Amino acid sequence: MLKIAVLVSGGGSNLQSIIDDINSGALNCTIEYVISDRIGAYGIERAKKAGIKTIELDRKELKSDLSNTILGLVKGKVDLIVLAGYLSIISGDILKEFKNRIINIHPSLIPSFCGQGMYGIKVHEAVLEYGCKIAGCTVHLVDEGTDTGAIIIQKVVEVKEDDSSEVLQKRVLEQEHKALPEAISYFADEKITIEGRQIKIKK
Ligand code: GRF
DSSP: OOOEEEEEEEHHHHHHHHHHHTTTTSSSSSEEEESSSTTOOOOHHHHHHTTTOEOOOOOOGGGGGGGHHHHHHHHHOSEEEESSSOOOOTTHHHHHHHTTTTEEEEOOOSSSSSSOOOTTTHHHHHHHTTTSSSEEEEEEOOSSSSOOOOEEEEEEOOOOOTTOOOOOOHHHHHHHHHHHHHHHHHHTTEEEETTTTEEOOOO
């Protein structure tokens, strides 16, 4: 069975969607660790409630050693690393050791509204500012860049004329909670083939 580590920085609602889908039998994998890059992330509480091993790291203390510390914790222990609302940049050897085995959820339709500094509510503010008619989320492979890896799944929502950034964020988050477990299931069920930037999913 697919073993995963989930990395969080905040509330962990995406982590919760993975936990819920495992518990319902919809998702066939085990969460070996939940790791946060900041002490007190609520996602850690969610993991503890679910009986999952948790590791709280402090990105301010570890600085450029953060990614290597995580590599040391998960190497040989998990098959896939899932960034679920994780805000630190992944860099160094972990990208080689886990090539094509780190995925991230981003709250926009990449390549729009992504990259350095584009996270959280800022994404939705930019979508509204631009006057987009659709928005959505993307699950992608993590590579050396920021939000630049090959795309695995995207889900689209309508932008309504009276949307606030908070209302739009909530609508997108509902789709994130479907997209991330679905992307993990493709790995669990070995349905993914990766050819450069083209990711094909066996039906
Ligand atoms: C979500 O919008 C996610 O796309 C982004 O972080 C936000 C919070 O996620 N990466 P969560 O509730 O902590 O899972």
